[in-house]
Amino acid sequence: MAILDVSDVSVTFGGLQALKDVRCHVNAGELVGLIGPNGAGKTTLFNVISGFLTPDRGSVKFLDQELMGMAPEQRAVLGIGRTFQALRVFGSLTVEENLLVPHDVRQPTTTAGSILRSPLALLEERRAVEHVNAIMHLLDLSSLREWRAGDLPLGLRRRVELGRALASRPRLLLLDEAASGMDNKETEALAADLTRVRDMLGVTILLIEHDVSLVMAICDYLYVLNFGQIMAEGRPAQVRSDPRVIEAYLGVEAEETGVPAQA
Amino acid sequence: MTASRQKLARLVAVAVAVAAAALLPLLLSQYRAFTACQVLVFATALMGLTLITGMLGQPSLMHAELMGFGGFMTGAMVANMGINFWLAVLLAVVAGYLVGSVVGLPALRIRGLALAVVTLAIARVFDALVFPLRWLSGGVGGRSVERPTIPGLNLGSDRVYYEVLLVAFLVVLAVVLSVKRGRIGRVFGAIRETDWGSASSGVPLTRYKLLGFSLSAAIAALAGALGAGLDGSVTTQTYPWTKSVTLLAILTVMGSSSVWSPLFAAIFVVLSPAGLEHLPPLPQLFSKEQIVQFVPLISGVSLVLVMIFTPQGLVPTIGARLRKLTSRNRSRDDVPGTPGGPASPMEPGEAVGTPTHERVGGRA
Numbered sequence: 001m002a003i004l005d006v007s008d009v010s011v012t013f014g015g016l017q018a019l020k021d022v023r024c025h026v027n028a029g030e031l032v033g034l035i036g037p038n039g040a041g042k043t044t045l046f047n048v049i050s051g052f053l054t055p056d057r058g059s060v061k062f063l064d065q066e067l068m069g070m071a072p073e074q075r076a077v078l079g080i081g082r083t084f085q086a087l088r089v090f091g092s093l094t095v096e097e098n099l100l101v102p103h104d105v106r107q108p109t110t111t112a113g114s115i116l117r118s119p120l121a122l123l124e125e126r127r128a129v130e131h132v133n134a135i136m137h138l139l140d141l142s143s144l145r146e147w148r149a150g151d152l153p154l155g156l157r158r159r160v161e162l163g164r165a166l167a168s169r170p171r172l173l174l175l176d177e178a179a180s181g182m183d184n185k186e187t188e189a190l191a192a193d194l195t196r197v198r199d200m201l202g203v204t205i206l207l208i209e210h211d212v213s214l215v216m217a218i219c220d221y222l223y224v225l226n227f228g229q230i231m232a233e234g235r236p237a238q239v240r241s242d243p244r245v246i247e248a249y250l251g252v253e254a255e256e257t258g259v260p261a262q263a
Numbered sequence: 264m265t266a267s268r269q270k271l272a273r274l275v276a277v278a279v280a281v282a283a284a285a286l287l288p289l290l291l292s293q294y295r296a297f298t299a300c301q302v303l304v305f306a307t308a309l310m311g312l313t314l315i316t317g318m319l320g321q322p323s324l325m326h327a328e329l330m331g332f333g334g335f336m337t338g339a340m341v342a343n344m345g346i347n348f349w350l351a352v353l354l355a356v357v358a359g360y361l362v363g364s365v366v367g368l369p370a371l372r373i374r375g376l377a378l379a380v381v382t383l384a385i386a387r388v389f390d391a392l393v394f395p396l397r398w399l400s401g402g403v404g405g406r407s408v409e410r411p412t413i414p415g416l417n418l419g420s421d422r423v424y425y426e427v428l429l430v431a432f433l434v435v436l437a438v439v440l441s442v443k444r445g446r447i448g449r450v451f452g453a454i455r456e457t458d459w460g461s462a463s464s465g466v467p468l469t470r471y472k473l474l475g476f477s478l479s480a481a482i483a484a485l486a487g488a489l490g491a492g493l494d495g496s497v498t499t500q501t502y503p504w505t506k507s508v509t510l511l512a513i514l515t516v517m518g519s520s521s522v523w524s525p526l527f528a529a530i531f532v533v534l535s536p537a538g539l540e541h542l543p544p545l546p547q548l549f550s551k552e553q554i555v556q557f558v559p560l561i562s563g564v565s566l567v568l569v570m571i572f573t574p575q576g577l578v579p580t581i582g583a584r585l586r587k588l589t590s591r592n593r594s595r596d597d598v599p600g601t602p603g604g605p606a607s608p609m610e611p612g613e614a615v616g617t618p619t620h621e622r623v624g625g626r627a
Binding site for chain 1 (some may be wrong): 438441445446447449450453459462463465466467474
């Protein structure tokens, strides 16, 4: 069953057609990759799905509910979590506080109740901390709980942002360049994390990623975006052998990565 | 030190500090007691300002006007509707809360310097259009506000009225501390860092930004209302827009992220005009009048220097130094549970913005 259904989405920036009649869907429980060269419109599509950008036309349905006209925070509460390519962690907050924020805005206590520290507010806080502890454990962040998120290296900040997205108990997770800035070891750990997140938390994942080997290894299905249009889709093996994809995207990658560094 | 003993030590330290603050007027002359009252009024108002600048990370150049609004509302309701002063204060606080959610609207679209300019414009609107309203300010001469009464207490004495202001300040301090340490403070911190990151975490930006401005304006209105009772009057000259600029500037120098900065900033706001007149003149070089002329230049340069060398502000920076020192002493001496000792929560410099900065720095 499709958890996310994007149909005929078009976006123009001035004269530039950033997305043209994009259709794609993601089934519940899948790990779907969205690949394509720089400037193909991948992040633009993410912004449309998560509500930061209103498309010229088209529709986005999440669990059969039309999302157009809904604010980003409403979509987040419905169950769409996301991370950003240019990270947006809460730098001056601790790792734990970063993960608590999604809980904080979902608590039913009133403002007065939370200022007066009502028993209900304290109970909610304890429950939130428990859930956040579980996520930090899952992502191996427990030992960094008290660290200021802004003081952590890039790879760990990405992990914090992933944790924050998970803390809001999303049904669908949009990950924008989750592995960029990570070294090989961190990328491997991330791949393991993502499959674990999918299997243990039952989260559906749509992933933008440049690391082709990572995408091929963990994704169930792939969409290839080129010049704002879906140029190919299918199982990783199918996409890998698609001549158009090789020409437009993979070929370049293969050349870049295929030539061993002389230095 | 066990957690419960530490808690007890903190409690004792707080009690001692509150008692000391409450007994302070006994040591002061009538004139100084009035000054101390003024400090509490501004400290309360600045407490509200830290909610916006320190926690939400948004500038506001209209806070003196919000104080003035509270003062005028109280005076107007007492004079026009004949209601009790304390009820008028309560209503002025509610009115301040509502006004806060209106003047906070620009913050939904803009932030930083642009917002600073817009809030300054709002301050000018208050000066030019709101305060001249006859119902509110009673015309050019302003409003006289009679010192309120509580049966059995001689509030006419500044030494006694001080206690009323102290209670108000402590209540506001408790509210702001609770906001800061609870879920609302975390959400404010998230908004301070990034709008998109907050929204993607489900933060309703509109609601929380307006909540911050409303709480802040309500606190400023409370300070202004009690200040009107202190001064005995409010006029359009009491809170010129330049006062708003001064408030934000001095709070920024002190460090808007610390909940202790408002007190230090208020001392500075209240004492600096009078204090500068007592500056020792340098007869050979400048006359007293010339020195006074240089004051804005000196203040401006010091502001820039403070911002360059301690971008966090004075209070958090000095507080962090002190804490480092005392924590070193503590590990050496290992005398646990001394009341008022290093664990004192009244220690300045607890930063809103960087709760664990020192800890992380220390470990790295």
